[in-house]
Each structure stands twice: as structure tokens, then as C-alpha cells.
Amino acid sequence: MSTSGNQGLLLIEKVLLLKSLSIFSETPETILAELAPLMKEEEVEQGTQVFEEGEPGDCMYIIFNGEIEIHKGKTTLAILQEKEVFGELSLLDAETRSATATAKTDCFLFKIDQEPFYELIESRPEVAMGFIKILCKRLRQLNDKTALRAG
Secondary structure (H helix, E strand, O other), X not given: OOOOOOOOOXXXXXXXXXXXXXXXXXXXXXXXXXXXXXXXXXXXXXXXXXXXXXXXOOEEEEEEEXXXXXXXXXXXXXXXXXXXXXXXXXXXXXXXXXXXXXXOOOEEEEEEEHHHHHHXXXXXXXXHHHHHHHHHHHHHHHHHHHHHHHX
């Protein structure tokens, strides 16, 4: 897969990408400019497992382009596309991966590792607040789905 058009995204381009993500939409650009250098470029070919359920997790991924399937065994939980994130729970805890992520197409991803992320949130709690809001939103959606099934 050729990434000549993607190689070496400028800092401002990384900041704009982060700003477009729901978890960082309310984080000021000045703080995102500190997070952007932590983004490592990663190319993944179609059919490649990015990570497997049960593995220890220590990073999250941002999809720059391509599609990622999140699944448990043969059951698809989600198909994620450009400007979506996955594996983000691993930035906050050291638990094992709750599902497997496989590239449905050739993908160009950005990876953010846990350790430098922790260092950033020590000085910039606003970054952690973005995560907390998203996790709360997901929990509410899950509660709503559970209530509908029970009703």
C-alpha cells in the first residue's frame, strides 16, 4: 500500500485530525498540539489483525483511512472508518483487549501509546476529560439499549 500522500503529516494536520475526533472535539488546539507528536504512523494491509481479544492493551488507534472490523470471534461488533478511534480503553487501563480488531481494507492508522499519553494527561487533565465524556456517552447508550431489551 502506498502512503506517499500520507507520509509525514504536518503537526497542524495531526491537530486538525485530533480535533475532528469526538473524544478530542472539546480539547483546545494548544493541548492537541502537545498530543499530536505522540501519534505514530502505521500501515496495515487488508486482513491483518491489529490486535487480538485477550492481548494486553497499551495503545489506541485513529483511522486516517481504511476500515477496521471490531469483532468477537465471528460476531462483528462494529465496522469503523476514517476519523474513528479504537482501542482507546487501553489508554486508560491495563486490562486485556475486549475484542479483536482486523483491517477490512488496507488502512493507514495513527497509534498513540499509553505511557506518553499518561505523561500528557498529568499536565493536561483536559485531555482526560474528553475521554471521560465519551466513555459516559457510550455507557448511557449501552444502558439505553439494555433497558430497551429488558422492556
